[in-house]
Amino acid sequence: MDTLSLLLNGFAIAFEPLNLALIIVGCTIGLFIGAMPGLGSVNGVAILLPMTFLVPPTSAIIFLGAIYYGAMYGGAISSIMLGIPGASTAVATTFDGRPMALKGQADKALIAAATASFVGGSIGVVLFTLFAPPLADLALAFGAPEIFALMLMAFATFIGLGSDDIPKTIFSIFIGLVFGAVGLDIISGEPRLIFGDIPGFYHGINFLVLAIGIYGIAEMLWVIETSKGDALMSKAEISVRRILDTLGELVRTWKTMLMGSLLGYFVGILPAAGATPGSLMAYGFAKTMAKDPETYGKGNINGVVAPECANNAASTGAMLPMLTLGIPGSPTTAILLGGMVIWGLEPGPLVFTDYPDFVWGFIASLYAANLFALLINIAFIPAFIWMLKMPFTILAPIIFVLCIVGGFVPTMDMHDVWLMLVFGIVGYFMRKLDYPMAPAVLAIVLGPLAEPALRQSLLISGGSFSIFFTRPAAGLIMAAALGLFLLPVWMIVRRKMDQRRKAS
Amino acid sequence: MRMAELVMGVVMGIFSLYLMWKSAELPIGWIPGEGPGGGAWPFWLALGMLLCCITIVIRWAKRLTPQSRSKEVYMDARAFRLFLLNAGALAAMIGLFHIVGAYGAIPLFLIFYLRYMGRHSWRLTGTFAAVTPVLMFLFFEIALQKTLPKGFTDPWFEPIFAFFY
Structure with missing residues (x-):
């Protein structure tokens, strides 16, 4: 009851004319920044942070929160339409969103992404409202062994029940992890895997470089080859009837939505995790749980729904440790935290009691931002569909240009652009031989989280791997991960037994 | 294969x-x-x-x-030609970023692709080649303050930046 009255008071603050206008403007700006390849919520929030000094702190955080939400929605747009992840959080959306667009179902994919984002964001903000303090404590109880076990579980989802060639899938995971290890060793600080002593490798391999190379350049080269240069980008259409049909189909994905939202939210609240691992893990879980895993990567609507629910739920989850503990769960929340300090607020356990108007106004604004982001997104879908109807020979060079600029902007280094081209070309050759590329992208994201977790765990245990099995939470997750790793072996054994039985 | x-x-x-x-x-x-x-x-x-x-x-x-x-050919002559044209054009554009900068390389790439590969009219090609870099400049350099490479054309942008700031 107390929470409800505080929330109602928050709504009164969020719906003040200035704050409402900031929510709408923030969502719109965020949508376009998120849709631009290479730029994500972190860029939008960082660039517009200085502008928030013109308004009171509550309005400022509402504005930045709306940009954050808008960018989460927007990231899916270029993933689906162009096959280039608009933001790191939308990489997993490319896996099935792009094939849907190529099949003439761009409208369906865009509506699915927007609706899933709304559902994920709503579930995230409800959990935030009801269980903020206990969930923050739970996140803190997750130590290095649990985090490593969780990472292993994510990789296991791509292997267990996966319909792809298992050795090639494992190879893809390993190569992604090795690329994630390039740069400086996190403990000794020594250079590691600096190929040819090229200085550009010192800052590591930005995973967007790999993702844009594979899903932008390699995919475009593939489409050009398979269509013999006469590709039609899409036969996309949009009508009220198609929207209603899609919404009807989305109702049947409720299990995926719920799983993606809960998983995304939980990964989001873990310090240093954030929405990108959350969305990739949700995709892996959705594929593992599906009755038709072989359709994933070929345009399965659940493959769009799972990561989009997860990244929006995670973006809300990441705000929880920021507000309650003063620990940012993602790069964007780190900037928001900096903003709070500049505005004279002190994030931490007392924030709910010391600044109730600020906190509850912000939480209520997240409900409103979620709704406005959905409406603005759906309103722009016809314009996006119109763009897709452009001749391929106009759209292709624009996509290539966006790939190049998108590869340059995150690090402002031309080395990354060349590297992206190399990844694109090698990825194209590997794709022709059915090497799955999604696991490599997952691995390059999770690698920099998994390695320190493993090394810290082994340091704690003095080099014994038993630490992953003796701690209850870690042991449980490890057992599930190992079960998933062994599942393909069990399936092969069972298939052979069936064949033998039939033969006899 | x-x-x-x-x-x-x-x-x-x-x-x-x-x-x-x-x-x-x-x-x-x-x-x-x-x-x-x-x-x-x-x-x-x-x-x-x-x-x-x-x-x-x-x-x-x-x-x-x-x-x-499989007994299929991994890459036939036409596929190889298309690959070379596209990957080569991309490599050339990235190379030109170092010399003439993004705002020189992007229009040249667009002209090549739209006119030579797409066989579009000069009017459409010219419009895209002129408008795309302007929009990119306004979005990246002015709105987001993300500087793209400019090569030897860097000094040419000083009056434009002076106008905006």
Whole structure:
């Protein structure tokens, strides 16, 4: 009851004319920044942070929160339409969103992404409202062994029940992890895997470089080859009837939505995790749980729904440790935290009691931002569909240009652009031989989280791997991960037994 | 296609060996008080890559994968020409970023692609080649303050920046 009255008071603050206008403007700006390849919520929030000094702190955080939400929605747009992840959080959306667009179902994919984002964001903000303090404590109880076990579980989802060639899938995971290890060793600080002593490798391999190379350049080269240069980008259409049909189909994905939202939210609240691992893990879980895993990567609507629910739920989850503990769960929340300090607020356990108007106004604004982001997104879908109807020979060079600029902007280094081209070309050759590329992208994201977790765990245990099995939470997750790793072996054994039985 | 599967497996196997050797530049064993050496993580992962490549080659020899049974050509002449044109044009554009900068390279790439590859009219080609860099400049440099490479054209932008700031 107390929470409800505080929330109602928050709504009164969020719906003040200035704050409402900031929510709408923030969502719109965020949508376009998120849709631009290479730029994500972190860029939008960082660039517009200085502008928030013109308004009171509550309005400022509402504005930045709306940009954050808008960018989460927007990231899916270029993933689906162009096959280039608009933001790191939308990489997993490319896996099935792009094939849907190529099949003439761009409208369906865009509506699915927007609706899933709304559902994920709503579930995230409800959990935030009801269980903020206990969930923050739970996140803190997750130590290095649990985090490593969780990472292993994510990789296991791509292997267990996966319909792809298992050795090639494992190879893809390993190569992604090795690329994630390039740069400086996190403990000794020594250079590691600096190929040819090229200085550009010192800052590591930005995973967007790999993702844009594979899903932008390699995919475009593939489409050009398979269509013999006469590709039609899409036969996309949009009508009220198609929207209603899609919404009807989305109702049947409720299990995926719920799983993606809960998983995304939980990964989001873990310090240093954030929405990108959350969305990739949700995709892996959705594929593992599906009755038709072989359709994933070929345009399965659940493959769009799972990561989009997860990244929006995670973006809300990441705000929880920021507000309650003063620990940012993602790069964007780190900037928001900096903003709070500049505005004279002190994030931490007392924030709910010391600044109730600020906190509850912000939480209520997240409900409103979620709704406005959905409406603005759906309103722009016809314009996006119109763009897709452009001749391929106009759209292709624009996509290539966006790939190049998108590869340059995150690090402002031309080395990354060349590297992206190399990844694109090698990825194209590997794709022709059915090497799955999604696991490599997952691995390059999770690698920099998994390695320190493993090394810290082994340091704690003095080099014994038993630490992953003796701690209850870690042991449980490890057992599930190992079960998933062994599942393909069990399936092969069972298939052979069936064949033998039939033969006899 | 069959030969390509083998070549890819072998090339990636050799690359795995190179990664193992490169990782071993840092300690790959246990360092007392510090835990696993800095090279341990990539070394064991690269070893995993090598084992996968060996498995891929064995499966190729046993003709277990669709590619290893395929009699299709990996890349016919037309596909190769399209690949060369597209990848070459991209490489040329990236190379030109260093010399004439983004705002010189992008229009040249668009002119090549729209006019030569797409056979579009000069009017459409010119419009796209002129409007795209202007929009990109306004969005990236002015709105987001993200500077794109300008090569030798850098001084030409000083009056434009002076106008905006």
